[in-house]
Amino acid sequence: MNQTIxxxxxxxxxxxxxxxxxxxxxxxxxxxAGECIGILGTNGCGKSTLLTLLAGIQTPNSGTIHAFxxxxxxxxxxxxxxxPQENPLIEELTVYxxxxxxxxxxxxxxxxxxxxxSLAMLSIPSFLKKNVKHLSGGMKKxxxxxxxxxxxxxxxxxxxxxxxxxxxxxxxxxxxLKSYKSAGNIVIIATHEEPEIALCDHIFLLxxxxxxxxxxxxxxxxxxxxxx
Amino acid sequence: xKLFKTYLKLEYKKALxxxxxILLGTFALFCVTVLLLFSWQTQKKEHATSPAVxxxxxxxxxxxxxxxxxxxxxxxxxxxxxxxxxIEKEQVSTLLKKKEINIAFLIPKNYISSLIDGTDEPIVLxxxxxxxxxxxxxxxxxxxxxxxxxxxxxxxxYTMNDYYAIHRLPNQSKDERNLNIKYINRLxxxxxxxxxxxxxxxxxxxxxxxxxTVGLLLLLLSWGLLSPSCFRPEKKLLQxxxxxxxxxxxxxxxxxxxxxxxxxxxxxxxxxxxxxLVAPLLPITILQQTTFVEWMGAFLPVLLAIPLITAxxxxxxxxxxxxxxxxxxxxxxxxxxxxxxxxxxxxxxxxNSIQNISHLLPTRILFQYTSGCLTKSFSLVALGKLLLTTFxxxxxxxxxxxxRLEVTR
Numbered sequence: 045m046n047q048t049i050x051x052x053x054x055x056x057x058x059x060x061x062x063x064x065x066x067x068x069x070x071x072x073x074x075x076x077a078g079e080c081i082g083i084l085g086t087n088g089c090g091k092s093t094l095l096t097l098l099a100g101i102q103t104p105n106s107g108t109i110h111a112f113x114x115x116x117x118x119x120x121x122x123x124x125x126x127x128p129q130e131n132p133l134i135e136e137l138t139v140y141x142x143x144x145x146x147x148x149x150x151x152x153x154x155x156x157x158x159x160x161x162s163l164a165m166l167s168i169p170s171f172l173k174k175n176v177k178h179l180s181g182g183m184k185k186x187x188x189x190x191x192x193x194x195x196x197x198x199x200x201x202x203x204x205x206x207x208x209x210x211x212x213x214x215x216x217x218x219x220x221l222k223s224y225k226s227a228g229n230i231v232i233i234a235t236h237e238e239p240e241i242a243l244c245d246h247i248f249l250l251x252x253x254x255x256x257x258x259x260x261x262x263x264x265x266x267x268x269x270x271x272x
Numbered sequence: 273x274k275l276f277k278t279y280l281k282l283e284y285k286k287a288l289x290x291x292x293x294i295l296l297g298t299f300a301l302f303c304v305t306v307l308l309l310f311s312w313q314t315q316k317k318e319h320a321t322s323p324a325v326x327x328x329x330x331x332x333x334x335x336x337x338x339x340x341x342x343x344x345x346x347x348x349x350x351x352x353x354x355x356x357x358x359i360e361k362e363q364v365s366t367l368l369k370k371k372e373i374n375i376a377f378l379i380p381k382n383y384i385s386s387l388i389d390g391t392d393e394p395i396v397l398x399x400x401x402x403x404x405x406x407x408x409x410x411x412x413x414x415x416x417x418x419x420x421x422x423x424x425x426x427x428x429x430y431t432m433n434d435y436y437a438i439h440r441l442p443n444q445s446k447d448e449r450n451l452n453i454k455y456i457n458r459l460x461x462x463x464x465x466x467x468x469x470x471x472x473x474x475x476x477x478x479x480x481x482x483x484x485t486v487g488l489l490l491l492l493l494s495w496g497l498l499s500p501s502c503f504r505p506e507k508k509l510l511q512x513x514x515x516x517x518x519x520x521x522x523x524x525x526x527x528x529x530x531x532x533x534x535x536x537x538x539x540x541x542x543x544x545x546x547x548x549l550v551a552p553l554l555p556i557t558i559l560q561q562t563t564f565v566e567w568m569g570a571f572l573p574v575l576l577a578i579p580l581i582t583a584x585x586x587x588x589x590x591x592x593x594x595x596x597x598x599x600x601x602x603x604x605x606x607x608x609x610x611x612x613x614x615x616x617x618x619x620x621x622x623x624n625s626i627q628n629i630s631h632l633l634p635t636r637i638l639f640q641y642t643s644g645c646l647t648k649s650f651s652l653v654a655l656g657k658l659l660l661t662t663f664x665x666x667x668x669x670x671x672x673x674x675x676r677l678e679v680t681r
Binding site: 099100101126128130132133134136137141144145146148149195 | 274275277278279282285286289501506507509510512513516517
């Protein structure tokens with residue numbers, strides 16, 4: 045990627061139940077190319093809602109999400125890939141079938157990615173013929189990431205990618221994210237895991253619907269204090 | 273368009289996975305049905321050749337028993353199915369236990385005299401309890417017969433009493449006894465005590481056609497229970513992600529409908545072909561009589577009913593997406609709607625108010641169309657109703673899906 049991408053979120057608000065329940069209040073942050081943003085917060089604080097808003101799956105009540113190329117010569121916008129907490133896969137089909145669905149516009153790219161691209165990095169070819177319902181949690185997560193990468197996203201949103209995974213699997217995903225970030229892409233990750241927090245360049249705490257930046261220096265106690 | 277094509281192919285592949293389950297389930301259901309029909313048929317034949325034995329238990333010196341036995345033996349409606357034999361009261365329990373008799377009539381002492389005097393005690397019917405069908409049938413037939421005799425006798429006695437009282441005539445008691453003996457004699461010479469009326473199963477349908485149509489529809493409806501994963505909507509997040517990628521919710525819905533419908537159509541064509549070839553060869557009378565069901569003429573038009581069946585499943589699974597709850601809800605819906613559509617007994621037996629509502633049910637519309645196809649009385653009106661209902665159900669299913677996703681957003 046030659047162009048520098050930028051993500052700008054301004055005054056984002058989200059309510060449920062016709063405005064009775066406020067989930068997000070005036071969310072503002074920016075992310076630049078090669079950065080990893082960590083969103084931290086207690087369960088149910090609105091991290092997943094924020095990511096679905098950024099992914100365009102839900103619509104905000106107000107505010108803007110602007111992803112753009114800083115030195116853009118065209119009106120083309122960066123693509124956002126989203127890896128939700130719950131794996132959006134068709135359980136009855138094989139891994140290859142699921143990938144085919146998301147790579148339907150570029151089947152040749154699928155083969156290429158499986159051979160030497162991101163899918164190979166995620167070790168997906170080793171379980172390509174398996175039925176999704178027979179996969180382990182880690183395999184499903186890697187496949188979900190693989191599906192999210194089908195559109196060649198420049199911004200990758202991950203919702204607790206390491207939850208309930210074993211250490212080798214976490215390590216594999218983490219090393220992939222490092223290489224993805226170093227390629228000049230943006231990673232936004234909602235997490236509770238220490239190694240993923242360590243990967244982040246900026247940490248934001250989501251509490252009572254508001255997002256505040258936290259200066260993380262490796263002190264977990266301070267982080268816990270900030271969250272509570 | 274590429275995404276739609278891929279999604280359609282994958283949905284069809286997913287639907288095809290339910291093929292073995294449906295085939296196995298259908299085969300199991302078919303085997304059970306054939307076994308039941310065969311045993312029912314055999315049982316019917318056995319009953320026809322060996323009627324149920326009824327023991328008439330009395331005191332040793334009970335008067336008029338030759339008249340009573342003659343009355344029972346001459347009842348035309350009973351004599352093909354039941355044999356009456358005179359036994360002693362002490363033998364009843366032993367003979368019932370040994371199953372030498374199926375039912376015992378325990379006649380009270382001096383029954384005929386007490387009947388004439390009007391001080392009669394009821395006849396006790398004692399069953400072995402092992403055959404509920406005989407019990408029910410016997411109870412109905414005999415209680416009707418006895419009530420009829422009692423009522424007529426009592427009416428005669430009261431009329432005669434009144435007549436003797438008004439005119440102050442002598443020898444009332446003697447004449448009453450003579451009159452009753454004459455009445456019993458008249459009963460003995462009767463050819464028929466009962467007349468049986470049978471309701472038609474459905475307007476213009478024979479029982480074979482009726483049962484065959486219902487059986488076929490219940491089988492088709494059971495496919496929704498056998499393959500819930502085929503009809504259930506995808507995870508909300510997957511639907512939303514696909515919508516974001518350019519495959520709108522109505523298009524996703526259309527792909528699913530086409531895949532499921534195509535799969536069921538293929539299954540139906542295959543099974544109906546097998547059925548039309550195998551059914552006449554099986555030793556089951558009702559299936560041998562189904563020669564009216566030809567594959568080309570009768571089964572092929574039924575194919576148009578498959579979209580309605582698929583739409584019905586879609587509505588149920590869109591309303592209740594949970595697997596277990598959805599299957600349970602579908603099962604209850606089939607039973608309830610089948611009940612209200614006359615699947616389990618003649619439709620004409622339902623109250624008129626319910627019949628009017630039932631005409632709106634998809635199961636009733638399915639029955640009308642399918643029975644028309646199978647009996648080659650194809651009706652365009654029935655087809656129109658079928659297509660309209662399919663469209664309405666699909667619309668309900670789609671709106672439910674859209675509403676659910678909109679709430680999420």
